Amino acid sequence: MRKLLKKDLPRLIEWLKTSYLLYGPTEYGFAPIADHTPELITPIRPPKGIFFPQYQVLFRYDGKVPKSKGIGLFGVRPCDAKGLLILNRIFTQGPYRDNYWQDQYQSGIIIGIGCNQPQPTCFCHWFGIGPFGKEGCDLFLTDIGDGFLIEAVSKKGEDLISSFDPLLPPTDQDLKRRDEIVARAEAQLKDGIDPKLIKERLDNLWESPIWGELAERCLSCALCTYLCPTCHCFDIQDEEKARVRIWDSCLFPLFTQEASGHNPRPEIRDRLRQRIMHKFNYLYLQYKEAGCVGCGRCVIFCPVNLDLRELMRRILDEG
Amino acid sequence: MELRSRIRELFQKGEIGSLIGYGRGTLPLSARPIFITEGGVDQLIFDITCGVNLAKYLLRKKPIAGQKVGIICKGCDGRAIIQYLTEGQLNREDVYIIGISCPGMIDPNRVREKVRGRVVTNYQMNGEEITLSGDGFQLTLPREDLLSRSCLRCRYPSPPIYDTFIGSPKDRVEIQDEYRSVAEIESLPAAERWNYFQSEFGRCIRCYACRNSCPFCYCDVCFVDQTNPQWFGKGVELTDTIIFHLVRALHTAGRCVDCGSCERACPMGIKLTLLSKRMEREVRERFDYIPGLSVEETPPMAAYREDDPQEFIQ
Amino acid sequence: MWQPKIIAFLCNWCSYAGADLAGVSRIQYPPTIRVVRVPCSGRINPIFILKSLQSGYDGVLVSGCHPGDCHYLTGNYYARRKFALLKALLEFIGIEPGRVQFSWVSAGEGEKFAQVVERVTEDIRRLGPARYLIKDHGAEVED
Numbered sequence: 001m002r003k004l005l006k007k008d009l010p011r012l013i014e015w016l017k018t019s020y021l022l023y024g025p026t027e028y029g030f031a032p033i034a035d036h037t038p039e040l041i042t043p044i045r046p047p048k049g050i051f052f053p054q055y056q057v058l059f060r061y062d063g064k065v066p067k068s069k070g071i072g073l074f075g076v077r078p079c080d081a082k083g084l085l086i087l088n089r090i091f092t093q094g095p096y097r098d099n100y101w102q103d104q105y106q107s108g109i110i111i112g113i114g115c116n117q118p119q120p121t122c123f124c125h126w127f128g129i130g131p132f133g134k135e136g137c138d139l140f141l142t143d144i145g146d147g148f149l150i151e152a153v154s155k156k157g158e159d160l161i162s163s164f165d166p167l168l169p170p171t172d173q174d175l176k177r178r179d180e181i182v183a184r185a186e187a188q189l190k191d192g193i194d195p196k197l198i199k200e201r202l203d204n205l206w207e208s209p210i211w212g213e214l215a216e217r218c219l220s221c222a223l224c225t226y227l228c229p230t231c232h233c234f235d236i237q238d239e240e241k242a243r244v245r246i247w248d249s250c251l252f253p254l255f256t257q258e259a260s261g262h263n264p265r266p267e268i269r270d271r272l273r274q275r276i277m278h279k280f281n282y283l284y285l286q287y288k289e290a291g292c293v294g295c296g297r298c299v300i301f302c303p304v305n306l307d308l309r310e311l312m313r314r315i316l317d318e319g
Numbered sequence: 320m321e322l323r324s325r326i327r328e329l330f331q332k333g334e335i336g337s338l339i340g341y342g343r344g345t346l347p348l349s350a351r352p353i354f355i356t357e358g359g360v361d362q363l364i365f366d367i368t369c370g371v372n373l374a375k376y377l378l379r380k381k382p383i384a385g386q387k388v389g390i391i392c393k394g395c396d397g398r399a400i401i402q403y404l405t406e407g408q409l410n411r412e413d414v415y416i417i418g419i420s421c422p423g424m425i426d427p428n429r430v431r432e433k434v435r436g437r438v439v440t441n442y443q444m445n446g447e448e449i450t451l452s453g454d455g456f457q458l459t460l461p462r463e464d465l466l467s468r469s470c471l472r473c474r475y476p477s478p479p480i481y482d483t484f485i486g487s488p489k490d491r492v493e494i495q496d497e498y499r500s501v502a503e504i505e506s507l508p509a510a511e512r513w514n515y516f517q518s519e520f521g522r523c524i525r526c527y528a529c530r531n532s533c534p535f536c537y538c539d540v541c542f543v544d545q546t547n548p549q550w551f552g553k554g555v556e557l558t559d560t561i562i563f564h565l566v567r568a569l570h571t572a573g574r575c576v577d578c579g580s581c582e583r584a585c586p587m588g589i590k591l592t593l594l595s596k597r598m599e600r601e602v603r604e605r606f607d608y609i610p611g612l613s614v615e616e617t618p619p620m621a622a623y624r625e626d627d628p629q630e631f632i633q
Numbered sequence: 634m635w636q637p638k639i640i641a642f643l644c645n646w647c648s649y650a651g652a653d654l655a656g657v658s659r660i661q662y663p664p665t666i667r668v669v670r671v672p673c674s675g676r677i678n679p680i681f682i683l684k685s686l687q688s689g690y691d692g693v694l695v696s697g698c699h700p701g702d703c704h705y706l707t708g709n710y711y712a713r714r715k716f717a718l719l720k721a722l723l724e725f726i727g728i729e730p731g732r733v734q735f736s737w738v739s740a741g742e743g744e745k746f747a748q749v750v751e752r753v754t755e756d757i758r759r760l761g762p763a764r765y766l767i768k769d770h771g772a773e774v775e776d
Contacts, residue, residue: 028522028587041436044586045524054524055554057770120438216354219531223586226526239552242770246554254544303532303584304371305344305351505725513727513765542680550680558766562683565722569679572718594722601721606714623710625700631720633736633749
C-alpha cells in the first residue's frame with residue numbers, strides 16, 4: 001500500500017504511458033489519454049470493447065496485420081474490472097482459446113478505482129463485487145481526498161508500481177480515512193440478492209409468463225447487450241478485404257436465423273429469455289458465477305425501463 | 320386524477336378492452352409503457368417523463384374479442400397513428416384514440432448532461448422552469464435545457480384525430496425557427512459538416528435503439544439485416560454506421576413526425592433528428608407535405624407530380 | 634493524369650440506348666464510366682448509390698428517361714423524388730455535390746450522353762479521389 005498525492009497524478013499517467021498505450025475514462029467510453037489528466041467518471045460504455053473491439057479485423061486477405069500494442073486501462077470501476085475477468089474466463093478457459101482476446105488482455109494492465117459514491121442503480125454487491133472490489137485489477141486506487149492509496153493486486157501491478165518513485169507510505173490517518181470511505185460506500189448498497197437463488201429459480205421458469213410480459217414492452221434492440229460489460233456474443237463475416245469479427249446480440253432476430261429461413265427464437269419473448277437465462281443460469285452452471293456485474297448500465301439506459309433488478313426480484317418471488 | 324377516472328369509465332362502458340399507456344418507471348424521471356385492462360387503471364400516469372412513442376405498440380397489439388385497443392396519444396403518437404392509417408398498417412376501427420395535450424417531454428440524455436453523475440430523486444415544474452433535486456443538490460433550469468429538442472420545436476402538442484380527449488386540446492403552436500438546428504449545420508462549410516457528422520455518428524454503437532423505438536421502422540426485415548445480399552457491414556466502421564443512419568433517414572422521410580424517440584433512446588446522445596429534420600424540410604418545401612396530419616393524403620414517397628422540381632437533373 | 638472511376642446506372646429503355654447510340658455514332662467521351670444497366674431509373678435504390686460510394690467509386694451517374702417518356706409510364710417520377718432527397722442528404726452531411734449526378738438522356742440523345750459523361754468526369758476530376766464514405770477495413774495496418 002502506497003500513497004499518491006493528487007498533484008502527482010499527471011506524473012503517474014505520464015509514466016504509465018511510457019510502457020502502455022494508456023486508455024482512460026471519458027463520458028462515452030474509454031479512450032486513449034492524450035495530454036490530459038482523465039476525469040475519473042464511469043463512462044457510458046464499459047471497457048470490454050478495448051480488448052474485444054466491436055469491429056475487429058481478424059486478418060486481411062492482403063496479409064497486412066492490424067496494429068496492436070500493450071494497452072493500459074486507467075480508472076476502471078470494480079464492476080467493469082470484474083466484467084473483464086469474466087470475459088477472460090469465457091475466452092481463454094476450456095478447450096478453446098481466443099487468441100485475439102488473450103493477446104490483448106494479457107499484455108495489458110488494469111488500474112482500478114474504488115467507488116466512493118455508488119449510484120442508486122448500482123447492484124454490484126449482489127455478485128460479491130462491492131464498491132471496492134479489486135478482482136480483475138492489477139493496481140487499485142482509492143480516492144481519500146488529498147490523494148490516492150495505491151494497492152498492488154497482482155504481481156504485474158507490484159512490479160510496475162515498485163519502480164515508480166513519487167509514492168509515499170500512507171499514514172495511519174490515511175488508512176483510517178480509507179476505512180471510513182469504504183464503510184460509507186458499502187453501507188449504501190443494501191438488499192442484496194443471491195445469484196445462486198436466481199439460478200435455481202430460473203431452472204423452473206422456462207415456461208413462465210414473465211417472459212411474455214416483459215416482451216410486451218421490450219423493443220428488441222441491443223442497447224443492454226452492447227453496454228453490458230460481460231455480453232460477448234459475436235459474428236464473423238467476410239468483407240471485401242478482410243475477415244472481421246463484430247459484436248452480435250441475442251436480442252436480434254438475425255442472431256439465430258438459419259439459412260433455411262427457420263428461426264428457433266422467433267419472438268422477442270424467446271430472445272429475452274435467452275439473454276436472462278444465459279447470464280443467470282447457464283453461465284452460473286458453468287462457472288458458479290453469474291454473467292452480470294451489477295453495473296446498472298442496462299437499467300439506466302433502457303428506453304422502455306426494463307429494470308433488471310425488478311426482474312430479478314420477480315424471479316425470486318415466482319420461482 | 321382525471322386520466323384514471325376517464326379511462327376507467329371507458330373500460331366500464333366497453334369502449335375499450337385493453338389500453339396502452341404510461342406507468343411509473345423504476346428510476347426517478349422515468350416512465351414506461353404499460354399494457355393494462357381495467358384492473359390496471361391505477362398504474363396510469365402522464366407527465367413530462369412519458370416520452371416513449373406508444374404508437375409502435377399498436378402494431379403488436381390486436382383487438383381481443385372485438386374490443387378496441389385504447390391508446391394514450393400525445394400529438395406525436397397521434398400523428399404516427401395517422402401515418403400508419405395512410406400506410407395501411409392499422410384499421411381505424413380497431414383503435415380507440417385517447418388524446419391528451421403534451422407538455423413536452425424531457426430527454427434523459429439532456430438531464431444526464433446537466434446533472435453530471437448526481438442522482439435526481441425528484442422534480443418540480445414551475446412554468447418555464449424545472450427544478451431537479453436529489454441528495455444534497457438542487458438545480459433549477461429553464462425548460463429548454465431539459466426538454467427533448469423535438470418537443471421544443473413541436474407544433475402539434477395534441478393529436479389531430481381522437482375519439483375522446485382528456486383535458487382540452489391545445490391549439491397548434493406557431494414555431495418560428497423549427498429548422499434552426501438544421502440551418503446551424505448548413506451554415507458550416509462542407510468539410511466541417513462532414514467532421515461534425517463523423518464525430519456524432521462515430522459514437523454510434525449500432526444497438527438499433529433508435530430504429531427499434533422509431534414508430535416508422537416497422538419493416539419485418541430492416542435493410543441492414545438483409546443477408547441476401549447483405550448491403551452494408553454490420554460493425555461500427557464509420558462508413559457503415561453513417562450509411563445506416565442516412566438510409567434510415569431516407570426510409571423515414573415524408574413519414575417521420577419528429578417525435579424524438581430515436582434521440583431519447585440513444586445511449587450515446589447522438590443528435591439523430593438532424594437528419595430526419597433535414598429530410599422533413601426537404602419534403603415540405605419540395606412536395607408540400609407534412610406527415611401525420613391527414614388520413615386522406617398519399618404519403619409523398621408513394622406519389623409524384625409531373626411538375627416536381629428537377630433543378631438537380633441534367 | 635488521374636482518371637476517376639465512375640459508376641453509371643442507366644435505364645434500359647432510354648439512357649442505355651443513348652449510350653449505345655453514342656457508341657455506334659463513334660462519339661468520343663472519357664473512358665471513365667462503368668455501366669450498370671437497370672430496367673428503369675425507378676429501380677435504382679438509393680442504397681445502390683451509397684454502396685457504390687462505399688466500394689470506392691469516385692462518382693456516381695444516374696440516368697433515365699425524360700419525364701413523360703418512361704417505358705413504365707411513372708417510374709422516373711418516383712425516382713426523381715427519391716433522388717432529390719438523397720442528394721439533399723448527401724450534401725447535408727458534407728459530401729461534395731458533384732459526386733452523385735443525375736441526368737435524363739433519351740434513346741436518341743447519343744450526343745447528350747457523351748456530353749453528360751464529359752461534364753461529370755470533369756467535375757469529379759476536379760474533386761479528386763473520393764475520401765468520405767470508403768470502407769477501409771481497419772485502416773491502421775503494418776506489413
